[in-house]
Amino acid sequence: MTTNLFIGLMSGTSLDGVDGVLADFSQGAIRTIAAAFTPFPADLRDELMALQAASHNELEREALAANALALAYADCVRALLPSSPGKVAAVAVHGQTIRHRPELGFTRQTNNPALLAELTGLDVIADFRSRDVAAGGQGAPLVPAFHAAAFGAPGTARVVVNIGGIGNISVLHGDGRVTGFDTGPGNVLMDLWIARHQGRAYDEDGAWAASGTVHRPLLAALLDEPYFALPAPKSTGRDLFHAAWLDARLAAFHDVAPADVQATLTRLTAVTIARAIRDEGIAPDAVYICGGGAYNGALLRAISVELDGVMVASTAELNVAPNRVEALAFAWLGWRFTQREPGNLPAVTGARGLRVLGALYPA
Numbered sequence: 001m002t003t004n005l006f007i008g009l010m011s012g013t014s015l016d017g018v019d020g021v022l023a024d025f026s027q028g029a030i031r032t033i034a035a036a037f038t039p040f041p042a043d044l045r046d047e048l049m050a051l052q053a054a055s056h057n058e059l060e061r062e063a064l065a066a067n068a069l070a071l072a073y074a075d076c077v078r079a080l081l082p083s084s085p086g087k088v089a090a091v092a093v094h095g096q097t098i099r100h101r102p103e104l105g106f107t108r109q110t111n112n113p114a115l116l117a118e119l120t121g122l123d124v125i126a127d128f129r130s131r132d133v134a135a136g137g138q139g140a141p142l143v144p145a146f147h148a149a150a151f152g153a154p155g156t157a158r159v160v161v162n163i164g165g166i167g168n169i170s171v172l173h174g175d176g177r178v179t180g181f182d183t184g185p186g187n188v189l190m191d192l193w194i195a196r197h198q199g200r201a202y203d204e205d206g207a208w209a210a211s212g213t214v215h216r217p218l219l220a221a222l223l224d225e226p227y228f229a230l231p232a233p234k235s236t237g238r239d240l241f242h243a244a245w246l247d248a249r250l251a252a253f254h255d256v257a258p259a260d261v262q263a264t265l266t267r268l269t270a271v272t273i274a275r276a277i278r279d280e281g282i283a284p285d286a287v288y289i290c291g292g293g294a295y296n297g298a299l300l301r302a303i304s305v306e307l308d309g310v311m312v313a314s315t316a317e318l319n320v321a322p323n324r325v326e327a328l329a330f331a332w333l334g335w336r337f338t339q340r341e342p343g344n345l346p347a348v349t350g351a352r353g354l355r356v357l358g359a360l361y362p363a
């Protein structure tokens, strides 16, 4: 019997591991049944990081990394299956973005969906972005359609902000329109800086940033990046916001203390998100944050300050834990694929039209 039970798997630009959810989309509802997180083994994380830029023998190394990635995805599926009340219709898997160049006509989410189908015995739906790019779109962000379905309230203007490695906003206008784009760095630069100075993967609750002071001239230099002023549709990734990008801008600021740099990078994320929201010209009832950045108290406080007077909360207020939203979005996109319903929003990605997103690897 076919069910509306889907597993969604997301491994994003933070390169921390795989977020998975088991969800039920019966009768138009969006219900999370279980969630799991499978961290990447250190060697896989290192290799996926190395594959973000041109390097030696990368064709073979990408293929091997894709195989290892499929093993991590299969582990996450195995952690979820015991919670399933019935047969899972499909696993919808994002893959790992290693290159995102829509302006050149491609985006690459490395993956081995055939191996994942083999390992799980389940239908696997993969490669959600390339059809939108083929239709002239950015292929990203894709979550706005899901944000509208899950968090939209007719007549109410809301903004949903995903703060992963990269940040992206979904603007749910009161009249039903949905707009959105990538704002720029989410956690990626903060993660990089704390790893370099303290050997930690991220700044827990933003405590290190909170111990420092924002350096205004450095903030201005960072905000000078042309990406921030580009009109939508636009999307970005580690292709632009990487260590060399940061180091080039820090070169003139050698005397700034590391904690002050962290405070400034945290403020950069807050300012770019707040400006993006303000530039949409709406007065939202509330701004809801999801993604790992929702667990960074210093960042949330900075966003509140920048959006003076607007309520800032996490999507937990809308009954979805912030770290489950993206995986749930891909489960939903998988369900849309099986219904042959479009997953993209041309107003967001710039594609020529609505498209069914994904490709099926049968069980």
Ligand SMILES: Nc1ncnc2c1ncn2[C@@H]1O[C@H](COP(=O)(O)OP(=O)(O)OP(=O)(O)O)[C@@H](O)[C@H]1O
Binding pocket: 010, 011, 012, 013, 014, 015, 016, 019, 162, 163, 164, 165, 166, 167, 186, 187, 191, 201, 202, 203, 204, 205, 206, 290, 291, 292, 293, 295, 296, 297, 323, 326
């Ligand atoms: N307790 C916490 N305190 C501060 N930051 C946190 C915390 N938990 C998670 N994060 C941040 O969230 C990041 C992971 O976020 P998430 O899983 O949403 O990103 P992603 O899905 O990989 O990225 P993207 O959405 O760009 O594809 C971590 O790298 C870290 O920077």
Ligand SMILES: CC(=O)N[C@H]1[C@@H]2OC[C@@H](O2)[C@@H](O)[C@@H]1O[C@H](C)C(=O)O
Binding pocket: 012, 013, 097, 100, 107, 139, 140, 141, 142, 143, 144, 162, 164, 165, 166, 167, 168, 182, 235, 236, 237, 326
């Ligand atoms: C190319 C790519 O992988 N983009 C990711 C990345 O991470 C956040 C932001 O940049 C967003 O554009 C997208 O992910 C989410 C899930 C999206 O497509 O909506």
